[in-house]
Amino acid sequence: MKSLIELAGDLMQMGAPGEEPGYRFLHGMRTAHLADELARREGLRDHIRTDALFLAGLFHDVGKCTASSESDHAEAGADRVRFLLRGKLEPEGIDVVQRAIRWHNKREHYPDDLPLEGLLLQDADLLDHFGATEIWLISYRVAARGGGAKDFLADYREAASWRRYALRSLHYPESRKEIRARMRVGAHFHRQLARETMCIEGELICESIPGNAFWTERP
Numbered sequence: 617m618k619s620l621i622e623l624a625g626d627l628m629q630m631g632a633p634g635e636e637p638g639y640r641f642l643h644g645m646r647t648a649h650l651a652d653e654l655a656r657r658e659g660l661r662d663h664i665r666t667d668a669l670f671l672a673g674l675f676h677d678v679g680k681c682t683a684s685s686e687s688d689h690a691e692a693g694a695d696r697v698r699f700l701l702r703g704k705l706e707p708e709g710i711d712v713v714q715r716a717i718r719w720h721n722k723r724e725h726y727p728d729d730l731p732l733e734g735l736l737l738q739d740a741d742l743l744d745h746f747g748a749t750e751i752w753l754i755s756y757r758v759a760a761r762g763g764g765a766k767d768f769l770a771d772y773r774e775a776a777s778w779r780r781y782a783l784r785s786l787h788y789p790e791s792r793k794e795i796r797a798r799m800r801v802g803a804h805f806h807r808q809l810a811r812e813t814m815c816i817e818g819e820l821i822c823e824s825i826p827g828n829a830f831w832t833e834r835p
C-alpha cells in the first residue's frame with residue numbers, strides 16, 4: 617500500500633491554478649481515510665473490500681491530471697487506474713476500484729448494482745469539501761487571486777447551492793451526521809468573520825480602505 621500511496625503522490629502532486637500545492641493528492645488521501653472511517657461507523661467494513669475502497673479514494677480524481685475540461689475526469693480516471701493497479705491488486709479488486717471511480721461524481725445517476733465501495737466513495741468525496749477544510753479551500757482560493765475577507769464572505773455565500781446539493785446527495789446517516797457537524801463549523805466561521813469585520817454602520821470594515829468615507833470622517 618505504501619508504494620501505491622507514493623505513486624499517487626508522484627502522479628497527483630501538481631496543483632491546479634487556485635489550488636494549494638499537492639491538493640489532488642491530499643484530497644485523495646483524506647477521501648480514502650474518510651471512506652474507511654465511514655465504512656467503520658456504518659458497520660460495513662466486513663461487507664466490503666477495504667483495500668479497494670482505500671485505493672478508490674486515493675485515486676478517484678487521478679483523471680483530473682489528464683482529462684481535458686470537456687471530458688469526464690471520472691471516466692478518464694477509471695481507465696487509468698486499471699493500468700496503474702495492474703500487477704499490484706488482483707483483477708476482482710481492480711474491478712471494484714474502477715467502478716467506484718467511474719461513478720464517483722454521478723450521484724443522481726448510477727447503476728443499481730454499484731458496489732458499496734462506490735456509494736461510500738461518493739459520500740467521502742463530498743465530505744472532504746466541508747468543515748474546516750471548506751474554510752481552508754475558500755481562503756486559499758481567494759488569497760491566490762489576491763482577494764480579501766470580503767471575497768471570502770462572498771464566496772462562502774455563493775456556495776450555498778453546492779451545500780444543498782451535498783446534503784441531499786449523501787447515502788448514509790453517518791455521512792449526514794458528519795456533514796452537518798462540518799457545516800456548523802463553516803457557518804460559525806462565516807458568521808463570526810462577518811461580525812468581526814462589520815463596523816457600526818453595518819459596512820464591512822474590510823471594504824473601508826484608507827481614503828473611503830469611513831476613514832476620512834473619523835476624528
Ligand SMILES: [Fe+2]
Nearest residue numbers: 676677689721
Ligand atoms: Fe472527482
Ligand SMILES: [Fe+2]
Nearest residue numbers: 643676677741
Ligand atoms: Fe474529489
